[in-house]
Amino acid sequence: MYDHYSGALYGIILRIVQSKEYTEEIIQDVFVKIWNSIHQYDASKGRFYTWMINIARNTAIDYLKSKAFQNELKNQSLPDFVYNTAELSTTNNSSDYIGFNNVLEGLETDKQELIDLAYYQGYTQHEISEKLKIPLGTVKTKMRNALMKLKDLLKDYQ
Numbered sequence: 001m002y003d004h005y006s007g008a009l010y011g012i013i014l015r016i017v018q019s020k021e022y023t024e025e026i027i028q029d030v031f032v033k034i035w036n037s038i039h040q041y042d043a044s045k046g047r048f049y050t051w052m053i054n055i056a057r058n059t060a061i062d063y064l065k066s067k068a069f070q071n072e073l074k075n076q077s078l079p080d081f082v083y084n085t086a087e088l089s090t091t092n093n094s095s096d097y098i099g100f101n102n103v104l105e106g107l108e109t110d111k112q113e114l115i116d117l118a119y120y121q122g123y124t125q126h127e128i129s130e131k132l133k134i135p136l137g138t139v140k141t142k143m144r145n146a147l148m149k150l151k152d153l154l155k156d157y158q
Contacts, residue, residue, distance in 0.1 A: 002031060005049065009056045015120050016060040026063055030056045061122035106153045111146035118143065 009030060014023045033055050041051050104112050117123040117131065125143060129136040 001034070005052060006031075008049075009052060012053060012056050013060045016057065016122070017064060022063065023060075026060050027056075029063075030059050033059060057119060064122060103150065103153050107146055107149055111142060111149065114139065114143050114146055115150070 006027065010023060010027055013026050013030070014020065017023055017026065030052075034052055037055075041048060045051075104115060107115065113132075114128060117128050118125070123131065125139050126136060128143075129139045132139070
């Protein structure tokens with residue numbers, strides 16, 4: 001299982017946490033969670049790969065929101081933080097192991113932004129509404145439309 005899925009899951013986690021060091025820690029946690037909760041997987045609800053992606057994504061976001069991670073960022077020395085800009089950059093496309101950026105390009109720009117904020121940066125719909133200064137209902141509608149369009153675009157990749 002690790003040989004087949006680790007590369008794709010690594011890319012997803014790296015895109016979220018933007019640090020190879022943290023990604024390596026998280027990928028281990030992800031596979032332990034998958035192993036321990038395999039009995040919860042329900043094939044009627046979706047593909048196994050999608051289930052694993054959700055575990056990886058949620059684990060990475062939980063890690064970013066954890067107090068330990070936040071404290072570590074606060075305690076990082078200035079030179080380490082300043083000189084690690086390449087590692088912390090959000091424009092680093094090397095983490096796109098599954099070619100998902102190409103799929104996202106099939107969406108309108110505003111929908112790409114919503115997907116990025118929600119799935120890569122961990123924003124809730126309410127937080128997106130506040131950040132973009134648009135009504136929550138509009139965020140929900142656009143997010144739903146974006147996900148339906150993504151589902152349609154991903155049919156070619158199955």
